[in-house]
Amino acid sequence: MKNILFLTTEIPFPLDNGGRIRTYNLLKAMENDFRVDLVCFSEKKDNELSINELKKICFDVKVVHKIFTNSSSKITLMKNMLKGLFSEKPFIVSKFIDNKYRTIVKDMTESVKYDYIIADHLNICGYLDQLDLSKVILSEHNCEYLILERRYLEEKNFLKKLYIKNEYIKTEKYEKNICKKVAKTIMLTEEDKSKLIDESYKGENVEIIPICIEDLYVKKQYSKEIKNILFLGTMSWYPNEQGIRWFLDNVWTDMKKTYEDLNLYIVGKNPSESILKQSSDSVIVTGYVDDVNEYIEKCDLCVVPLFIGGGMRVKILECMSKGIPVISTSIGAEGIKYTDNNEIVIANTCDEFIESVGKLKDYEFYEKIKDNAFKLINDEYSLSSLRYKLKNVMK
Numbered sequence: 001m002k003n004i005l006f007l008t009t010e011i012p013f014p015l016d017n018g019g020r021i022r023t024y025n026l027l028k029a030m031e032n033d034f035r036v037d038l039v040c041f042s043e044k045k046d047n048e049l050s051i052n053e054l055k056k057i058c059f060d061v062k063v064v065h066k067i068f069t070n071s072s073s074k075i076t077l078m079k080n081m082l083k084g085l086f087s088e089k090p091f092i093v094s095k096f097i098d099n100k101y102r103t104i105v106k107d108m109t110e111s112v113k114y115d116y117i118i119a120d121h122l123n124i125c126g127y128l129d130q131l132d133l134s135k136v137i138l139s140e141h142n143c144e145y146l147i148l149e150r151r152y153l154e155e156k157n158f159l160k161k162l163y164i165k166n167e168y169i170k171t172e173k174y175e176k177n178i179c180k181k182v183a184k185t186i187m188l189t190e191e192d193k194s195k196l197i198d199e200s201y202k203g204e205n206v207e208i209i210p211i212c213i214e215d216l217y218v219k220k221q222y223s224k225e226i227k228n229i230l231f232l233g234t235m236s237w238y239p240n241e242q243g244i245r246w247f248l249d250n251v252w253t254d255m256k257k258t259y260e261d262l263n264l265y266i267v268g269k270n271p272s273e274s275i276l277k278q279s280s281d282s283v284i285v286t287g288y289v290d291d292v293n294e295y296i297e298k299c300d301l302c303v304v305p306l307f308i309g310g311g312m313r314v315k316i317l318e319c320m321s322k323g324i325p326v327i328s329t330s331i332g333a334e335g336i337k338y339t340d341n342n343e344i345v346i347a348n349t350c351d352e353f354i355e356s357v358g359k360l361k362d363y364e365f366y367e368k369i370k371d372n373a374f375k376l377i378n379d380e381y382s383l384s385s386l387r388y389k390l391k392n393v394m395k
Contacts, residue, residue: 001033001035002032002033002035002115002116002394003034003036003037003107003112003113003114003115003116004030004034004035004036004037004114004115004116004117004118004140005036005037005039005108005109005112005114005116005117005118005219006027006036006037006038006039006117006118006120007039007105007117007118007119007120007124007127008023008038008039008120008121009041009096009121009123009124010040010041010043011040011041011042011044011047011050011051011054011063012024012027012038012040012054013050013053013054013293014050014053014290014329015313016288016290016292017233017234017268017271018211018233018267018313018315019121019314021051021211021213021314021318021338022211022314023120023127023209024139025115025212025213025214025383025386026058026118026120026139026390027058027388028214028381028383029070029212029383029386029387029390030057030387030390031056031057032387033279033387033391034116034394035057035059035062036057036058037058037059037062037108037112037114038054038058038060038061038062039062039064039104039105039108040061040062040063040100041062041063041064041065041066041068041096041101042063042064042065042066043065043066043067043068044065045065047063051063051085052181052250060109060140063096064101064104066098066101066265068095070268071102072119073267080202082187086223088169088170088174089126089170089174090144090167090170090174091096091167092122092123092144092167092171093123093124093125093126093128093174095123096123096124096126096372097126097127099357101127102127102130103194105127105131106130107348108271109131109332111275112248113242114135115135116130116135116137117131117135117136117137118136118137118138118139118184118297118324119136119137119138119139120136120139120141121139121140121141122140122144122171122174122175122178123216124143125138125178127161127172128181128182128217130176132370132381133181133182133183134183135183136182136183137182137183137184137185137186137393138178138179138182138184138185138186139186140185140186140187140188141188141311141313142188142192142193142309142311143187143191143192143195143196143310143311144171144310145168145171145172145175146192146195146310147238147239147308147309147310148164148167148168148171148282149168149172150270150307150308150393151164151168151239151242152164152165152168152307152309154242154307154308162359174357175196176196176198176201179196179201179203179205179206180201180205182205183205183293184205184206184207184393185203185206185207185332186206186207186208186209186393187206187207187208187209188208188209188210188211188311188335189210189311189312189334189335190335191334191335192311192335193206193295193312195210195310207389207393209386209390209393210312210335210380210381211311211312211314211317211335211381211391212317212319212376212381212382212383212385212386213314213318213381213382213383214382214383215319216224225262225300226259226262226300226360226361227261227262227299227300228262228263228265228298228299228300229263229264229265229299229300229301229303229357230267230295230296230298230299230301230302230303230319230324231244231264231265231266231267231268231269231302231303231305232267232268232292232295232302232315232318232319233267233268233315234268234269234270234294235266235268235269235270235271235272235275236269238308239306239307239308240268241272241275242306242307242308243304243305243306243307243308243329243332244266244275244305245274245275246305246307247282247295247303247305247353248275248278250350251281251305251353251354252264254350254354255353255354255357256282258354258357258358259357259358259361262282263282263283263284264282264283264284265279265284265286265295265298265299265307266283266286267286267289267295268285268286268287268288269287269288270287270288270289270391271285275357287362291304292318292370293322296301296318296319296322296324297322299324300324301319301324301325301326301327301357302315302316302319302324302325302326302327303326303327303328303353304316304326304327304328304329304332304333305328305329305330305332305347305353306328306329306331306332307329307334308331309331310334311334311335312334312335313328313332313333313336316332316333316336316344316368316380317336317377320343320344320373320374320376320377321377321381323370323374324370325344325345325366325369325370326345326362327344327345327346327347327353327357327372328344328345328346328347329346329347329348330346330348333346336376337363337376337380338376341369342368342369342372343369343373343376344369344373345359345360345369355389369383371388
């Protein structure tokens with residue numbers, strides 16, 4: 001059995017955000033064919049339950065405790081961002097460089113002969129200088145510079161705009177350079193791959209493997225009315241924050257006027273103060289929840305109003321696999337092999353979101369979207385499909 005060293009950012013359990021679900025399913029897809037050692041970060045000190053769960057699919061699990069986001073680290077964060085202005089590495093990479101993590105990687109590569117090394121996220125590539133790049137497979141969750149470029153175009157604050165421009169230009173150069181150097185790069189979508197290609201690099205070593213999920217379909221009973229609408233996503237990820245704010249500011253009031261008795265559930269950890277202030281009888285901001293299935297079962301459809309992003313949205317595939325129709329922007333649905341009004345409903349404006357709810361109030365249309373979406377998951381995004389594609393990349 002061949003050995004894999006799997007390097008990632010956050011511990012991929014519990015499965016409470018899209019990044020963790022994608023990483024966990026990569027590990028799950030390899031469990032029967034490879035011996036996998038996992039190295040990751042965690043902001044929590046107590047990870048015993050997560051480690052025990054991960055050891056069911058990994059041979060060894062090493063966790064480095066590091067605080068990235070809470071208030072006690074804000075001064076350090078600002079210092080690092082300022083230092084990053086003068087670094088060749090983008091901030092999303094330099095923030096994950098840690099001496100303890102580096103030592104663990106060094107010790108493991110000296111004690112075990114690894115056939116493959118998977119760098120999960122561009123963010124973890126600060127450790128590639130100590131690895132044999134001929135064995136490295138970079139697994140990208142997004143085209144990272146594209147997210148920054150889209151955020152730069154949206155930003156109105158002049159100083160923030162300058163900083164983001166500097167970061168996206170730096171990230172683009174770094175990301176393309178890394179993709180050229182490693183043995184293989186896995187991208188989620190052709191759209192993301194196209195952003196890495198230029199005259200000097202044709203992407204010959206890039207493979208497309210979309211997000212895949214376990215088959216978790218639960219037959220949802222539709223009561224022939226739409227009452228509860230779901231927005232699902234980690235709120236500290238800027239595209240989610242920006243998307244739901246746009247929806248609340250531009251769509252929700254008119255949608256409520258058009259269709260009575262609607263409720264909006266905003267489910268995801270780390271909601272900002274501005275989102276929390278939107279809480280009302282009809283807008284329920286849950287923050288972190290242990291089990292999103294409770295809210296998927298409660299809600300009649302999911303909205304994905306994203307205008308910034310890259311890669312694929314796990315939340316769309318998850319809702320499709322569990323029998324809840326999705327209304328998404330074109331950018332939100334990027335990378336998914338859908339036909340509009342067949343497996344998903346596409347809406348890019350306020351009026352289109354409101355009209356889409358009206359379409360889904362038709363029982364036959366609702367059932368068609370739900371059933372076609374589930375078939376799409378089975379055909380294109382199942383765990384067995386991921387296992388097959390990964391083995392081909394390893395070959």
